[in-house]
Amino acid sequence: MNRYLRALVVVPTGALKMGFAKLFHPKSFHGPALCMVSPHSEITLNGGKLTIGSGFKMRDGAKLRVRKGAECVLGKNVSLNSNDMIVCHEKIILGDNIQLSPNVQIYDHDHDYRAEGGLAAMKFKTAPVEIGNNVWIGANCVILRGTKIGDNCVVAAGSVIKGEFPTNTLIYQKRDTEVKTREVGV
Known part of the structure; x- marks a missing residue:
């Protein structure tokens, strides 16, 4: 879609979403009046605190969820791409000028499967996630608690x-691709 035509859709959508967030969560939401938020994105505040800096962008399918008692702070010029998900149970801080590629997942919690009742008990282990300024996170990355x-x-x-x-590092994981010939009809 032409970027100007897209802006005609996402800027008013962003204003509406930010306006509703301020209206329904006046003490727990702080963010800009104008930003670029896709109509197909989701911001959920379930008793947590969310602060968003200026220049915020949120593409189609991106989800931002802040749970009860949690705090999520997004700095200036943070960009969430298609199908990104940030789920905050304790604390997630993203600095300024953060670019997330598509399908990035950021979690500050893990399910505590050892809790009595197992996963159904909905108990979590949490640790804050902090991401500095001027960081680019490539497609399909998962950032886990305590990072x-x-x-x-x-x-x-x-x-x-x-x-x-x-600071000033390239973070990657080496992977070896193994290919084995399979024997057919043996």
Whole structure:
């Protein structure tokens, strides 16, 4: 779609979504009046606090969920791409100038499958996620609880990461592709 035509759709949609968020969550939502938010995206506040900086963009299918008692802070010029998902149960902080490629998942929690009642008990282990300024996260990445990424980093496509990563680093996972010949009719 032509970018100007797209802007005619997503800017008013963003204003409506931000306006409704401010109207229904006046104490827990702080964000810009104007931003580019797709009509096919989702922002859910279930008793958590959400702060969004200026220049926010959210493409089709992106989901941002902040659960009860959690805090999510998105800096200036944060861009969520198609089918990205951020789910916050404790604390997620994204700095300024963050670019997420399609299908990125960011979680500050894991299901506690050892809890009495198993997964049905809906118990979680949580740890904050912090992502610095000027970070690009490639397509199909998963950022797990307790992850800290410094400023000026690139996370290569398809990475599943957890841990602390210093400023000015390229984060990638080496994978060997193995091919085995299968014997047919033996």
